Structures are given as structure tokens and as C-alpha cells.
Amino acid sequence: MSMSTPVNAADSGAEPVDLRSDTVTKPTAAMYERMRTAPVGDDGLDGDPTVRELEATTAGMLGKDSALFVPSCTMANLLAILAQAERSEQLVLDSAAHIYTSERGAATFTGLFYLGLPGTEGAIDLAQLDDALAPEGRRLKTALVAMETSHNNAAGAVLPLAHMQAVYDTAAGRGVRVHLDGARLFNAAVALDVPPSDIACWSDTVSLCLSKGLSAPVGAVLAGSKAVIEKSRNLRRMIGGTQRQLGIMAAAGLEAVQTMGPRLAEDHRRARRLSAGLNTIDPRLVATVPQTNIIQVDVSRTGRDGAAWSLDLEAFGVLARPWGKLRLRCVTHRHIDDAAITRAIAAFRSIAARMPA
Numbered sequence: 001m002s003m004s005t006p007v008n009a010a011d012s013g014a015e016p017v018d019l020r021s022d023t024v025t026k027p028t029a030a031m032y033e034r035m036r037t038a039p040v041g042d043d044g045l046d047g048d049p050t051v052r053e054l055e056a057t058t059a060g061m062l063g064k065d066s067a068l069f070v071p072s073c074t075m076a077n078l079l080a081i082l083a084q085a086e087r088s089e090q091l092v093l094d095s096a097a098h099i100y101t102s103e104r105g106a107a108t109f110t111g112l113f114y115l116g117l118p119g120t121e122g123a124i125d126l127a128q129l130d131d132a133l134a135p136e137g138r139r140l141k142t143a144l145v146a147m148e149t150s151h152n153n154a155a156g157a158v159l160p161l162a163h164m165q166a167v168y169d170t171a172a173g174r175g176v177r178v179h180l181d182g183a184r185l186f187n188a189a190v191a192l193d194v195p196p197s198d199i200a201c202w203s204d205t206v207s208l209c210l211s212k213g214l215s216a217p218v219g220a221v222l223a224g225s226k227a228v229i230e231k232s233r234n235l236r237r238m239i240g241g242t243q244r245q246l247g248i249m250a251a252a253g254l255e256a257v258q259t260m261g262p263r264l265a266e267d268h269r270r271a272r273r274l275s276a277g278l279n280t281i282d283p284r285l286v287a288t289v290p291q292t293n294i295i296q297v298d299v300s301r302t303g304r305d306g307a308a309w310s311l312d313l314e315a316f317g318v319l320a321r322p323w324g325k326l327r328l329r330c331v332t333h334r335h336i337d338d339a340a341i342t343r344a345i346a347a348f349r350s351i352a353a354r355m356p357a
């Protein structure tokens with residue numbers, strides 16, 4: 001059990017309250033144990049049994065035929081785009097989507113145009129979507145529409161299922177495929193109290209990140225039809241994403257998808273408590289009311305920008321990332337317990353007390 005030693009190192013009271021991201025979560029002791037005992041093979045040669053099990057299990061949970069284990073959710077999204085769109089075609093998505101704000105650089109080698117449309121709480125404007133899909137004039141052909149839930153830049157907002165269905169129906173009506181960036185799909189499923197497949201059904205392909213709140217050390221899964229996943233498997237090799245005794249990592253991923261979903265409700269409860277606590281400090285400090293595990297704190301009226309708040313909080317042992325110039329982002333996860341929330345609220349309160357009246 002010596003492998004489990006590092007797990008608890010981050011749990012000691014002396015550690016900072018790290019609200020920067022749920023990506024900081026360490027593997028659980030059960031993950032280390034499964035990694036140690038997993039049957040492995042060569043995933044690039046004749047296959048790795050634990051990877052196959054992760055792919056089959058996750059495909060089933062997402063209601064898709066097939067799945068592919070990849071090193072990151074960024075790669076899952078990239079493969080979904082490469083497998084379902086051609087050069088000089090267009091990807092349409094809301095302009096706050098992670099694929100648009102953080103992954104659009106891939107367009108420089110995929111040769112696709114990314115069309116960002118306005119959205120509300122991560123939900124793309126349906127009239128503008130319909131217009132973008134209309135095959136009039138000399139427009140680029142739209143090959144793919146992407147959605148995201150829960151929505152990172154919309155403070156963890158969850159897309160209403162009726163909206164997802166409307167996007168899917170609009171796209172399908174034009175013969176256009178839909179990809180769902182479900183990096184935090186399990187958070188959305190917990191918030192809606194539905195199985196992940198009830199959300200993923202409004203997409204042709206769906207990505208799921210294993211290394212955020214689900215706490216696996218690395219990896220993501222892309223799920224979809226057999227044909228698209230086989231194409232993605234070949235594309236993964238082309239971009240160097242094929243790995244060998246990958247079952248060691250897939251074992252942690254299996255533990256993540258099989259056991260770590262329900263506990264996300266605790267992260268959501270603590271995010272609500274953090275938000276409620278921050279909103280009692282001073283009317284000039286405004287936290288979003290979270291649906292999942294992410295809150296954004298508007299500091300624009302506090303006389304300090306996000307970077308200054310971040311530095312001040314660090315002095316109290318609380319880590320939060322500036323999100324744009326005038327906001328902070330706080331993310332709850334497995335290493336944030338009730339005491340950590342209390343500490344974080346107290347730190348905000350101490351800093352706010354220095355604000356001029």
C-alpha cells in the first residue's frame with residue numbers, strides 16, 4: 001500500500017484551500033490499488049484489456065455504441081471534430097465554449113473555421129444557430145455543432161435538456177452532427193438527477209474528462225457510433241495519442257466512472273455554501289449561485305481586480321484563479337471539505353474588511 005501514501009499528503013490541514021480547479025484532485029487509494037493490479041497489454045498492438053473494459057463501460061454509461069480512451073479531453077474534442085468534419089467546413093458553437101475559447105488554436109491545423117455564436121448561460125442562441133445552418137449563399141458548410149455541459153465559462157451552468165434537444169433537432173434536421181463537450185458531464189447529470197446517457201442522447205459524440213472532479217490522474221473518453229470511434233482511433237494514432245500499457249491509467253479511469261459520480265453532489269453542496277457565504281460579506285462582492293461545482297466571484301466593485309484578490313487570498317492559504325480581469329473562479333472538489341469552505345469564506349471576509357466603506 002506504499003503507493004497510496006501520496007494520496008493523503010494533500011489532505012492535511014496545513015495544505016492550502018485549493019479552489020483553482022477540480023483538475024488538482026489526486027487519485028484515490030482505490031485507484032492506486034486498481035492501477036497496481038490491472039491486467040495490461042499493448043493498446044497500440046493487439047489491445048489492452050483494462051482499456052477495453054473502460055471503453056465498453058463508459059460507452060454503456062453514455063448510451064453510445066463505442067468509446068475511445070484518450071490522454072485528455074482536449075484530444076477527445078479534437079478527434080470528434082477531425083472525425084466528423086472536413087477541411088474548409090465549419091464548426092458552430094457558443095462563443096464562450098471551452099472548444100472556442102481554449103481549444104480553437106487547433107483550427108490552424110484542422111483547417112476548419114470555428115463560428116462562435118452568442119449564448120446565454122452556455123446555451124447557444126437558437127435563432128442564430130438555425131440561421132448559421134441554413135445552406136444559403138456562399139457560406140461555409142457547417143459540418144458540426146458543439147455544446148458543452150456543465151459549462152465551464154458559464155460558472156458551471158447546466159444546459160436544460162429541452163435546449164439540448166432543440167439544438168440536436170435543429171442540427172439533425174439539416175443533416176449536421178452534434179458533439180457534446182461533456183468534460184464535466186457527470187456534474188451535469190448529478191445536478192439534473194438523471195443518468196449521463198439522458199444528457200448524451202442529444203449528441204452524436206460526447207467527451208468526458210476523467211481527471212477533473214472524477215479524480216483520475218489523467219485521461220478522457222470519447223464516445224459515439226462504432227464508425228466514428230474507429231475513425232477516431234486511427235486519427236488518435238496519427239496525432240501520437242496511442243499509448244501502450246495504458247491499462248494502468250484506464251484502471252484509475254474505471255474506478256472514476258464506476259464510483260466517483262455520486263459524490264459530486266457533495267462538491268455542489270459545498271459550492272452553494274461557499275457562494276451563500278460570500279454573498280453575505282459585502283454587497284460589492286457578488287458570487288454566482290452555482291448549479292454544480294464552479295462559482296465566479298465578481299470583484300469589479302471592490303476596488304481590487306481579480307489578480308489582486310488572488311494574491312491577497314493566497315496570503316490566507318486560499319487559492320483561486322482570476323477569471324478575466326474582474327472575476328475570480330472557485331471550484332470545489334474532493335479535497336475541499338466543510339472546514340475548507342469555512343476557511344475560504346473567512347479569508348474573503350478578512351480581505352473585504354479592508355475595503356473603504
Ligand SMILES: *Cc1c(COP(=O)(O)O)cnc(C)c1O
Pocket residue numbers: 071072073074075098099148150151152181183184209211219220
Ligand atoms: C477542462 C476542459 C476541457 C479540457 O480537458 P483536458 O482534459 O484538460 O484537456 C475541455 N472542455 C471543458 C468544458 C473543460 O472544462
